[in-house]
Amino acid sequence: METAVKVLHLKKYFKEVKAVDNINFQIQRGELFGFLGINGAGKSTTINMLCTLFPPTDGQVEICGYRLGKDNEKIRRSIGVVCQNNSLDNRLSVKENLVIRGKLYEKDSNKLKRKLDDVCEIMSLKELVDRRYAKLSGGQKRRCEIAAALLHTPEILFLDEPTTGLDPATRKLVWESVEQLREELNMTVFLTTHYMEEAARATSIAIIDAGHLKEQGTPFDLKERYAKDKLRLVAAAGKEQKLIQMLEQKQLSYYVKESDIILTVDNSICALPVLEMCREVLDGFEMLQGTMDDVFLNVTGRTLENRES
Amino acid sequence: MKEIYVLVKRNILIFIRDRASVFFSVLSMLIVLMLMAVFLGNMNTDNTVEVLEQYGGIRNATLDRENAKRLISMWTLAGVLLVNCVTVPMTVMGNMVTDEMEGRLAAFYVTPVKRSKIATGYILASWLIGIVLCLLTFGLGQGYLAACGISMLNISDCAALAGMIFLNTFLYSAVAYLLALFIHSSGAWSGMLTVIGTLVGFVGAIYLPVGMLPEKIVTVLKAFPVLHGAAMMRSVCTRDSLAATFAGLPTEVSEIYQSEMGITISLNEQTISDFTSVFFVIGLSAAVTVAAFVVSKYRAGRDR
Ligand SMILES: Nc1ncnc2c1ncn2[C@@H]1O[C@H](COP(=O)(O)OP(=O)(O)O)[C@@H](O)[C@H]1O
Ligand SMILES: [Mg+2]
Numbered sequence: 001m002e003t004a005v006k007v008l009h010l011k012k013y014f015k016e017v018k019a020v021d022n023i024n025f026q027i028q029r030g031e032l033f034g035f036l037g038i039n040g041a042g043k044s045t046t047i048n049m050l051c052t053l054f055p056p057t058d059g060q061v062e063i064c065g066y067r068l069g070k071d072n073e074k075i076r077r078s079i080g081v082v083c084q085n086n087s088l089d090n091r092l093s094v095k096e097n098l099v100i101r102g103k104l105y106e107k108d109s110n111k112l113k114r115k116l117d118d119v120c121e122i123m124s125l126k127e128l129v130d131r132r133y134a135k136l137s138g139g140q141k142r143r144c145e146i147a148a149a150l151l152h153t154p155e156i157l158f159l160d161e162p163t164t165g166l167d168p169a170t171r172k173l174v175w176e177s178v179e180q181l182r183e184e185l186n187m188t189v190f191l192t193t194h195y196m197e198e199a200a201r202a203t204s205i206a207i208i209d210a211g212h213l214k215e216q217g218t219p220f221d222l223k224e225r226y227a228k229d230k231l232r233l234v235a236a237a238g239k240e241q242k243l244i245q246m247l248e249q250k251q252l253s254y255y256v257k258e259s260d261i262i263l264t265v266d267n268s269i270c271a272l273p274v275l276e277m278c279r280e281v282l283d284g285f286e287m288l289q290g291t292m293d294d295v296f297l298n299v300t301g302r303t304l305e306n307r308e309s
Numbered sequence: 310m311k312e313i314y315v316l317v318k319r320n321i322l323i324f325i326r327d328r329a330s331v332f333f334s335v336l337s338m339l340i341v342l343m344l345m346a347v348f349l350g351n352m353n354t355d356n357t358v359e360v361l362e363q364y365g366g367i368r369n370a371t372l373d374r375e376n377a378k379r380l381i382s383m384w385t386l387a388g389v390l391l392v393n394c395v396t397v398p399m400t401v402m403g404n405m406v407t408d409e410m411e412g413r414l415a416a417f418y419v420t421p422v423k424r425s426k427i428a429t430g431y432i433l434a435s436w437l438i439g440i441v442l443c444l445l446t447f448g449l450g451q452g453y454l455a456a457c458g459i460s461m462l463n464i465s466d467c468a469a470l471a472g473m474i475f476l477n478t479f480l481y482s483a484v485a486y487l488l489a490l491f492i493h494s495s496g497a498w499s500g501m502l503t504v505i506g507t508l509v510g511f512v513g514a515i516y517l518p519v520g521m522l523p524e525k526i527v528t529v530l531k532a533f534p535v536l537h538g539a540a541m542m543r544s545v546c547t548r549d550s551l552a553a554t555f556a557g558l559p560t561e562v563s564e565i566y567q568s569e570m571g572i573t574i575s576l577n578e579q580t581i582s583d584f585t586s587v588f589f590v591i592g593l594s595a596a597v598t599v600a601a602f603v604v605s606k607y608r609a610g611r612d613r
Contacts, residue, residue, distance in 0.1 A: 051419045076421040087416035089319070091326035103315040104420045148416075 002029040003062075004156055004188040005050065010059035012045050019045040021211035022059075027190060027204070029155075032182050034202030034219075035192040036296065042211045043192040044084055047160050050190070051081045064155050077105070080149030084160040086141050087148075090134035094125060094144050097133055098151065105152035115151055122184075123147040123177055139170030146177065156188040157181065163193060175201055196292040209300040219292065226298040227290025231263045231271045239281035246278055262288075312422045316430025317437070324401050324438055334400055338393050338446050342453070345385045345515075353381045353518065357566075361554070364562045376554035379459045383550055384570060386450045387542040388515035390443055390470075394477035394538060395509045397442045398435040399502055402485035405431045406498045409489075418609075428605045431489070432482045432598075439478030444471065462546065469545045476590055477538045483597040490604050513539040513571075520569030531574060534593050537586035543572045544583050 005027040012020040020042045027033045037043050049056050050063060052072045061068035064078040088097040098116055106112040120126050123143045128136065133144065142162055149157060159178070163171040175198060181187050191202065199205050199219065206216040215222060235243045243261060247254050252274065254263045265271050268287055275285060296302070325331060357377035361368065408414045417427050447470065451461050462470070492498050510516040513535040519527055530536045544567075551572070555563040564580070567573045574581045 048415075053415055053418055073421050073423075076419060079419070081416070081419040083412050083415055083419075085412035087411070087413045089323055089413070091323055092319075096322070100315055100319045101416075101420075104312055104417075104422050107311055 003027070004029045004031070004064060005033075005190065006060075006062040007050070008060040010046070010049065010061060011057045012042075012049060012054075013057045018211045020049070020056075020208075023208065023211075023213040025206050025213060025216055027188060029188055030182065030186050032178065032189045032201070032203045033191065034199040034205045035190065035208060036194070036196065036199045036205055036292075037192070037208040038194055038302070040210075041194075041208045043194075043208060044160055046208070047081075047158050047190070047192060051079060051158055052076055077152070078155045080152065080154035080157045082142075082145045082149045082157070082159045082162060084164075086145055088133050088141070088144055090132070092133060093130055094133055094136070095129040097144065098129075098148055101148040102151040112151075115153070119147040119150045122150070122181065137170075139166050139173065142166065142170075142174055143177065146174075150181070153185065154187070156190060159189065159191040161192055161194070163195060163198065171195070171198065196296045200292045207296060207299050209302070215295075215299045222295045222299075223290045223292070225295075227292070227294035228264045228266060229268055229271070229290050230288035231265050231274065232286040232288055233261045233263065233278065233282060234259075234284040234286075235261065236281055236283040243278055243281045246281070247274075250274075250277070313426050313429050313433065316417075316422075316427060317433045320401075320404060320430055320434030321438060323404050324434070330400070334397060334442060335445070338389065338397075338442070339449065341392060342386070342389050342446070342450055345389060346382065346453070350378075350381050350385055353384070353570075354378050357381060357554070360562070360566055361558075364558055368557075373554070376550060380547055380550040380554050382454050382457075382459050383462070383546040384543055384572070386447070386454070387470075387546040388510075388513065388539055389450065390447055390474065391477065391513050391535065391539045391542055392506070392509050392515060393443045393446050394439060394474060395481045395535065396502065396506050398439040398478055398482040399485045399488075399505060401435040401438045402431060402482070402489050403495060403498050403502070405486070405489045406492055407495045409493060410495055424605050424609045425602055428486060428602060432486050432601070435482035435485055436479050439482060440475060443474045443478060447471075447474070463549065466545050466548060470542060473538070473542050473545065473587070476587065476594070477534075477542075480534060480538075480590055480594040480597065483594055483601055487597055487601040487604065490601070490608065509535055512536065515539060518569060519571035519574075531576060534590050536571065536574060537581075537589050540571055540574050541583045541586045541590075543570070547572055 003026050005025075007023060007025050010020055010023050011018075023046070035043050035046065048054060050061060050068070052068065052075055055069060063075045066074045066078070068075060092100070095116075098119070099112070102112045102116060106115065120129060123146055125143060125147055128140055128144070133141065136144065146157075146159070146162065162178070163174050166174065178189055178191065179201070182189055193199055202219060204216070205219055205222060207214045215226070217225070233243065240259075247261070247263070252263060254261050256262070263271075263274065265274070271287060275282070354374070354377050357380060358374055361373045361377065365373070405414070418424065455461055488501070489498070492501065512530055512533055514522060514530065519530075519536075522530075551563060551567070555566070564573075568575055568580070574586065
């Protein structure tokens with residue numbers, strides 16, 4: 001498989017702030033790469049360097065085979081960027097905005113018109129094209145921003161927190177559009193987010209924390225390694241002590257949350273012998289799948305409280 | 310070239326769509342025009358009539374006053390025009406600062422369009438809007454004066470004045486771009502605009518004639534293009550009314566008057582020709598433009 005993005009020892013220091021500190025990763029062509037981290041972790045700094053907005057303090061970057069710092073203009077032609085803040089003009093209509101953006105890439109106005117129709121189709125903007133950008137909802141604006149970045153059919157699409165601040169339904173819609181892009185156009189997508197759960201939809205994930213790359217892999221792989229499944233046991237009336245005794249006898253580690261007893265297991269299959277053993281003292285049970293939240297917490301060693309800060 | 314055209318069009322559109330801002334730009338220049346015509350105009354007219362009485366012996370007093378009134382009206386109009394040549398391009402350039410603040414500039418920087426072209430887009434848009442609004446002020450000013458019974462400038466003087474408007478608005482568009490590279494908040498920008506708008510009236514000796522300012526200050530002002538811009542425009546605007554007003558008087562009287570009113574600038578006892586002032590403004594424009602592109606290019610390789 002071809003490599004779309006190659007990052008080696010990338011660093012960015014703002015005076016004493018080490019925003020990005022020696023990170024390495026690769027993205028294969030056609031991947032949906034999720035760059036995961038809390039606010040201030042260094043996501044935007046990384047994406048802005050890859051998009052040629054400012055130079056790294058140190059390190060090598062190759063995008064679509066072009067060296068950053070040497071072939072910046074070629075890189076700019078190969079990428080589409082949706083920055084963290086909306087960047088279209090409030091005072092112009094959606095169509096005016098898209099035409100202006102498109103003309104900066106495509107000189108042939110017939111071709112541009114076709115592309116305009118295409119992206120409006122993909123991002124379902126047909127009804128919005130004549131509306132003033134300022135009057136759109138947050139989700140509609142986001143879709144326009146993505147459409148503007150797609151006008152020149154880039155090989156790689158960079159999205160900096162495309163779903164931040166949107167309601168869950170709209171977030172889902174944005175993800176669906178992105179997945180569709182990847183499938184239909186075989187586009188490589190680099191996306192940052194601080195919503196841990198939605199990162200599970202990516203094909204590959206990297207977790208960044210305080211400028212350091214902590215872990216990377218597929219969501220499945222990371223969950224396997226960092227998010228153990230949990231077994232929640234509900235004891236039959238009056239059998240709580242009995243259940244606890246049985247678990248202790250087998251030296252199984254558990255903890256009690258409210259009236260439930262929760263066991264961490266390597267995977268669902270490992271729960272079977274436990275269930276078999278305690279069958280007669282149980283009222284019910286539930287398997288809790290490991291989540292990306294767990295992965296994130298285990299990887300970064302952070303607690304949920306300071307996550308949203 | 311197409312990219313520059315697209316960017317200029319976009320920048321102009323952004324400015325025009327902000328109706329309130331266009332309205333207040335036009336309103337503020339009209340207010341300045343009115344205030345100057347009504348208050349400062351009378352004072353300066355009286356002074357001029359005094360000069361004429363002093364040197365002219367017994368002349369036709371009514372005609373003198375009428376000539377002086379036209380002379381001062383044209384003098385005032387030239388001053389107002391120069392203020393607009395400075396402030397309008399600066400106001401328009403405010404959109405670049407907002408673009409930077411709200412992340413829109415970054416969106417242009419990630420396109421393959423060269424930064425120099427993006428810079429050109431901002432400068433040209435400010436320049437064009439500056440030209441249009443200044444010509445509009447001139448038209449309105451002439452119309453207002455005509456309504457007051459003051460005859461208009463002839464075609465060739467109008468053409469020369471238009472050329473000076475082109476020249477001066479360009480200079481201040483380039484200056485505005487250079488400043489915008491260093492100012493990162495629209496609050497700071499509008500604060501700066503207020504300061505510049507107020508200063509320009511004094512630096513160009515528009516509110517007060519040069520003759521009323523201390524000599525040391527005038528010496529310093531001669532190094533700034535505002536005074537030169539004002540002088541060249543006044544010189545064109547008052548050419549024919551000066552001739553009429555000072556007809557039959559010794560040339561020294563007119564010369565002293567012109568230098569007191571900032572219609573001509575003198576350096577080391579020598580009068581600087583309009584040509585020299587024009588040349589100074591052109592040279593400065595070139596220097597500022599080069600500086601703007603150099604800073605812009607240097608920035609491209611560094612953090613914002
Ligand atoms: N231009 C800058 N100057 C100084 N510090 C910066 C600058 N940009 C970002 N930082 C700092 O770098 C760190 C990473 O920021 P950022 O990449 O924006 O985080 P994220 O996008 O993950 O929320 C933060 O501590 C931030 O304060
Ligand atoms: Mg960010």
